[in-house]
Amino acid sequence: MKKTTIHDIARELDVTFSTVARALNDHPAISAATKAAVLETAKRLNYQQNKLASSLRSGRTNVIGIIVPSLDTSFFSSVVHGIEKVMNENGYSMLLYQTGESLKQEQKGIETFLQSRVDGIISSVSGEVEGREFYEQISKRQVPLLFFDRAINELPVPSVTINDYQAGFVATEHLIKEGYKHIAHFTSDQNLTIFKERFRGYRDALQQYGLPMNEDMICKGRLSLEFGKDSVTRLLEQEKNFDAVFAAEDYTAMGALQVLLERGIKVPQQMGVMGFANEAFGAFVTPSLSTVDQQTIRMGEETAHLFLKLIANKDFYGTTPERIVLDPILIPRHSSQTVEPR
Amino acid sequence: MKKTTIHDIARELDVTFSTVARALNDHPAISAATKAAVLETAKRLNYQQNKLASSLRSGRTNVIGIIVPSLDTSFFSSVVHGIEKVMNENGYSMLLYQTGESLKQEQKGIETFLQSRVDGIISSVSGEVEGREFYEQISKRQVPLLFFDRAINELPVPSVTINDYQAGFVATEHLIKEGYKHIAHFTSDQNLTIFKERFRGYRDALQQYGLPMNEDMICKGRLSLEFGKDSVTRLLEQEKNFDAVFAAEDYTAMGALQVLLERGIKVPQQMGVMGFANEAFGAFVTPSLSTVDQQTIRMGEETAHLFLKLIANKDFYGTTPERIVLDPILIPRHSSQTVEPR
DNA sequence: TTGAAAGCGCTAACAA
């Protein structure tokens, strides 16, 4: 079945194709009669606009590209959910690209997006190592760019993030106020601002409350259940003097929690545990896992709204990039709350 | 900055633009020298192919459209993860559309995809009520279509699903073999095959083992933690004679589990609980939640592979649709295993 | 209100 074009409709009605185009696009200069006739014929012939042609000509695609490390993560899929929802309501479609934390993939994704002439790119970067020059290609081409969660602070790009420093601080402060004094920190070995900031918050909280920070109690690795287990096991076997764990991610915290319980160490009475990200399981485990919520869906929505606001303004690259910083929400649960005095 | 086109490169090198096009597309009939020169100039001028123009002309976009109810669900985001990964490796980009279980959104998504001239559509439908004629638009236009997880069996469309009947059967059978005799079933009120099949499996397992099915013990509603809590509470308060719950979804099972524990009912000794979907939390709760794994990432990969295989064949709509059915994997955990005899 | 015409940037068939 050959596809119907505006020419087919024009032929059918004995008008020119530009009249048809006007009718279809709600152009003001068109008689109600022809418009109705065109719409009727379009429907009858099963006409469907060719966005490729229209975009090629007009220079707008109404498509934005989204780059995330992976969708197989509740955090990112949840943010993407929020972004898509809002963008969709505003007439945009979404091209999606997963990088798997690989810089090369990230570059490939951006190239594809640029070639597809997306109207904008929203990205959460893969690790801030060298070789990010390709982001400059985006600004060179004047394509609106936004970061969410993981931004490159050196670049003048608008972003929506949460205050990871504050998050690290309040998480640690909470543990301190609950009476824990020797708090270990499990974090990522990835070179990402988010983790450095959480660490900085942890460090400053200890300092502010006059507690010493012990380098031995900082464990870095690939965040995961296993890493949490291994790290806490190592600390225990080295007989380090610690009474709480603050992990930069919930699965890691969960691993620690499991080992502690297996070994008969009482949580929260003997040891406090604090995670990060508010994964669904945290509320269900026993003891329930204290954590920090990152407002994922809200982050997605804010990102989309900021994007829409910024592209409404002609001169995207002429204005100082707006950076929205969301507040993290501390979720204290049983793994860190000592009901009885110790 | 004006965008570079093949014409700019041609002018620079004093050749025609078709020579440039050939060089860029690795056409065999081109001298090594010109090719090198073109590539060098292209890079120097920051050339980037315009896919809109290329697709418009060639009739292929290398884009596929994916339709899911929501990404804010570990199941769908995980499957999409798998699909994107494989499709990306094979040179496809992915347009994403969430329906929020709304038929109208689903139709809108499909229309957008068709207008964008995607090379194929992969969809998980929103509820099999009336008004699905728009799917016929897809076949009319000869656009390859695939279903995953939620298929419309009446349509001759290839699909990748899991055997929900078998899943319902083995889950129930497992409970029976563990000694439970009065098994309640909590399921969705959505009119979806997947839930009807799980229910059918449940019913047949009871029958096969000579256990009566009691209509009072079938609860239908919007699957959620709350629904699980409410349902089990109601059964308890009505003093129904039941000793196990098989929920068609993990959060629902979790709700039931929480209420049981709160009321001091021992799981699994007094009551067995079985979920569905293998959500992350199931492994971490106490007692850990028995469930059925749906092989999400594998489902995504299989879907992508089937799609690639089918479009390699010219005549997509001429061949009988292949339906791949994956086996569910029973994951027995503590919530259903009575270690000691009862 | 409608028509005519140009062209977005590319692919691909045919000719030289």
Place this chain on the structure above:
DNA sequence: TTGTTAGCGCTTTCAA
């Protein structure tokens, strides 16, 4: 091996 030519289907300006 390279050039010529004709569109793909639409938007948009100018003219009638």
